[in-house]
Amino acid sequence: MDTYRIEWKPSALRELKRLDRQVVPRIVAAIEQLTANPFPSGVRKMQGGEHSYRLRAGDYRVVYEVSQSRLLIEVARVRHRKDAYRR
Numbered sequence: 209m210d211t212y213r214i215e216w217k218p219s220a221l222r223e224l225k226r227l228d229r230q231v232v233p234r235i236v237a238a239i240e241q242l243t244a245n246p247f248p249s250g251v252r253k254m255q256g257g258e259h260s261y262r263l264r265a266g267d268y269r270v271v272y273e274v275s276q277s278r279l280l281i282e283v284a285r286v287r288h289r290k291d292a293y294r295r
Contacts, residue, residue, distance in 0.1 A: 211243045212279045220283045227286070231266060235286060238265040239272075242281050246274045260284070262292070269293075 216224075224232060241248065242263070254260035254271065263270040269292035271285040285292065 210279055212246055212274075212281045214239060214243060214281045214283065216283045217285075220286050223286045227268070231268060235265045235268055235270065238263055239270060239281075239283060242272070246272075246281055264289075 224235065227235070247261070248263075251261050251263050254262055257273070259273045259275065261272055261274060263272065267289050269285070269287060269289050270283060271287075271292065273282045273284060274280070275282070
């Protein structure tokens with residue numbers, strides 16, 4: 209099975225750097241697991257986005273897009289669940 213490549217949007221990296229240092233390793237580990245399977249159990253498709261999904265990592269949500277033709281996962285947002293769905 210092919211593995212996916214992960215790319216971070218600059219805004220997602222900024223959001224990750226602002227988080228508590230204790231939760232960052234859990235979030236990064238959850239994202240790295242997406243390289244083998246971008247649709248593990250618990251992942252939900254986002255409304256309004258054709259290729260957008262969300263991953264739950266504790267109290268935080270990771271919003272990402274999957275390009276199956278290019279084997280690419282682009283991390284768009286990393287936010288606390290209360291702020292994750294606001295634009």
